[in-house]
Amino acid sequence: MNDAPQHHELPLADYDHLPSGTLPSRISGLDQNGIEQLLSYERAHGNRLPVIQILEHRLEALKNGAEPSGTSAPTTPEVSQTSTGSHVSPATAGPPVNPPSQGVPTNPSQPR
Structure with a gap:
């Protein structure tokens, strides 16, 4: 299909990275054109x-009289650009990784 929209033309930001389980709530605010x-x-x-x-079901619902929710698409915490996690520092880092007791196969000084 040559008439398919490009990624940057889609009505949902980062559509390709959305989990399909969250898709119904993400598309609830879109009109028929957006779903198409x-x-x-x-x-x-x-x-x-x-x-x-999921998309066909929503499109059919809109064609049968369903209305877009009227709210903008929810934010997407799965692909958020802001970092809200903990930061690793030397004080919070875990212990160093020790090689297995049987030696490391890629290290010739530690035969297996």
């Missing part, structure tokens, strides 16, 4: 059956 864009992109690129089924 994602469906076209998915068929041309990933062609993942579960994802296509």
Whole structure:
């Protein structure tokens, strides 16, 4: 399909990295055009059956009178650009990794 949208044209940021389990809530605010864009992109690129089924189900619901939720797409903590985890420092780092007692096969001074 040559008319499939490009990644940067999709209505969901980082669509390719979203877990399919979160997709129904992520697309709830999209209109019919947005769902059709994602469906076209998915068929041309990933062609993942579960994802296509989710998109087709939502598209059918919109065609049957369902309304977009009216809210913008939820944030995507799975692909967040901000770092909120703990930072490793020498004071918080774990112990050094010790080689196994039987020796390291790549180290000639420690035969197996």
